[in-house]
Amino acid sequence: MHNLTIAELIRGLQSKEFSSVELTQHFLTRIAELDPSYNAVITVTADQALKAAAAADQRLAAGNAPALCGIPILHKDIFCTNGVRTSCGSKMLDNFVPPYNATVVENFEQAGAVVLGKTNMDEFAMGSSNETSFYGPVKNPWATDCVPGGSSGGSAAAVAARLAPGATATDTGGSIRQPAALCGITGLKPTYGRVSRWGMIAFASSLDQGGPMARTAEDCAIMLNCMASFDDKDSTCIERDVPDYSATIGNSIKGLRIGVPSEYFSKGLNPGTEQAVRAALAELEVQGAELVDISLPNTGLSVPAYYVIAPAEASANLSRFDGVKYGYRCEDPTDLQDLYTRTRAEGFGEEVQRRILIGTYCLSAGYYDAYYGKAQQVRQLIQQDFAKAFEKVDVIMGPTCPSPAFKFGSKGDDPVAMYLEDIYTIATNLAGLPGMSLPCGMVDDKPVGLQIIGNYFDEARMLNVAHEYQQATDWHRAAPEGLL
């Protein structure tokens, strides 16, 4: 059952080939048996899952159940789950049990999906390797000495290892697309404002966006149908009808204009990765798409701009973790200053502290204009680059990240090398555009990701293109050894 896609599982449940309880039990058993090798899941909610599965089976028997009814999924541990510990991968929230659901969690609950548990992640979503998690690193199912990517490394590894058919994730600078690429699965970061951020613990509020991870574009479409909604609890959520993303995935892509930015194929790109991506573009050309050379001249500025804006916002967003109201509090504080200092020094990991310091510095009196002000200007330039490109093309494609999964510790001493992992993904966050990654080849027995960047609210077209590619290829069907 674990090799079936969500679309296939939905048909199986509806035709009573198996029940949701059987399906749920199957994945719970896989998590119990296999996850000790990957560390992808922080919290397993077996009892609640089985109860929800039984309820889903009743709804299915009664007919008229929503599409995702009875389908097991995992939530990234950044989404607040009512009554279930939500850690955000941090010691700071190791004891935090929210009394409310994130809107994304609520949407899946309404749809009857079954939550198996919460996935591991870089602490407060800050990282590209899942090495910053308080709960230890996640291992890449394709090569357990390699990272799964981050920050949604737990969700990506869990889907790749078939511990769940789909998982929720979030993307601030590439946190859905890069781990999807490194783990050989399909992931979509929607347009900023498409998915509610309510109950999604903030890293950088103007960049954060939740999205689905699954093995196919078709499954991502099914999940996005559930995740995307207008939510008046999130002022940055955009009030706009949610199309049926499943309805258009079978459309022909004849005549589709694909922009290929020269900046995404420059030095630093692994030759094997480039080859796989070029082959994918050629396949789409065969299907009738037209490749158009374009330029996104300010791409090189996106990483420095991002590493000002994101830490600046994070430095304020993480101020609430002060040991006063909830979460970690240091032992026996002597006074208020000591309470703050030790709680935050002991509760936050090194990377989180580094980014709080960077952000605090960038916003300081006398430095604001040179850093934060400048970065916002760069952000506008990047938006203009994309706006100009989308006058000529329908989608933009290139590699998701410069190379396949790297070994643990190989970039640990060099934060800047780690930050460059996101060089192809960050610009879309700065522009608020949707982006996705899907598997398109292998290098050194490790998956390569093809990135699709769409125009605002053009997720349906992106999913359609990805689906057509997956109809003609089978990279998305590949599984790590022993996991089929």
Added chain:
Amino acid sequence: MDSMSDWDTVIGLEVHVQLATQTKIFSGASTAFGAEPNTQACAIDLAMPGTLPVLNKQAVHYAVMFGLAIDAEIGKESAFERKNYFYPDLPKGYQTTQLEKPIVGRGNVEIELADGSTKNVRIHHAHLEEDAGKSLHEGNFRHGVSGIDLNRAGTPLIEIVSEPDMSSAEEAIAFAKKLHSIVTSIGICDGEMSQGSMRFDVNVSVKPRGSDTLGTRTETKNLNSFKFMEEAITKEVERQIDLIEDGGTVIQETRLYNGDTKVARSMRSKEEANDYRYFPCPDLLPVIVSDETIEELRRNLPELPDARRARFADQYSLSDYDAGVLSSDAAMAAYFETATKTSGNAKLAANWSMGELSARLNNEDLSIAKSPVSAEQLGGLIARIADNSISGKMAKEVFEGIWAGEGDADQIIEARGLKQVSDSGALEQLVADVLAANQAMVEDYINTDEAKRKKKLGGFMGQIMKASKGQANPQQVNQILAQKLNELL
């Protein structure tokens, strides 16, 4: 020699006004005052992870109304920023406020001084922000422990920032009172100073008389009564002058004034001041106020104090002074108008509202909203005075009865048998009886020189009032008595 007249005082105010919305500026929690600690703080107010702010539209409208009331530029696109600092009663670790793009721009407030002159105080801007919670320290809380009450956290505020246009405590108080009058008149604040609904930060500096160079200023924060504000300014001006005349220099610092102990102290100096690291709040969109909304709010703006004052003088034939006193406070103005309507007598309603009622409220430290005597009840009492049912002396007794909760004027008059006798037939009989029973006094009156007779009248009055148990209408008795005695001459 210390001489105040050698120095100019320069004062600017920052005024925090709590807006009278039902719910908080970014959450649905109630803003009602006085609830059990932390019972009016929801997940958003507690800054629980993943929670997000949603702007209260009413708070925006109230801020715009204030801008319209002071004839200010309205920020059609204003924006919220985060002001970062750590404090336990600031749950998010930042205050959501406005800096670069406030909702209210430059405006003007005219104040009136005791000598009858007027002065314009310029408003630099007013911006929307959220209030913090309250820290309860030792003395107000358990021994050795500080408590946090987040009920107030997220209450909407406008912070009004004046230019340094005031040059004395008197002017500063007049300005503060005028702002109080404006915000209560347009209904955007309940004006309850003792509950912290309006709080004043006072910036004070001194400079040699006539100098163009401003001195170093200090800021005394969080004054919540006009009296404390006056004391704090007076003391600070004296302190600065003494300091400079003794060869010292004023340092820029934040100060606190304790109104109970009358002691001011330094809180922190500029060197210790926070770098608040303001930046635009990414969780909130820019606030757009359309021309239609502005025009609608302008059309529906309640009467402003200056307009009301002119109307009171005109409509009720009040003196300029009375009109000023009655119109400055919206609740007082409404009270007076209701009492006038109920009684049909504006002059008496004005006298009683400003006299007996205000004195009693002051004594018991009550606001007019909390008055035990309602405007309708006072109106009912005044009606009985106006129709001569009771004397002024009786009225005071009836007023006390209403205050004590014994009922309306008519009920008390009835219950205490206080009705004044104004029936002229009965009064004539009463006067005749008293004269008949006091022949000696009558003889004495007749034999007294005409010039001195008037003095003798009091004796008769006393007897007559005594005989009527105080219920005879004194004016009428006076007339009848004079007439009857005349007839005997």
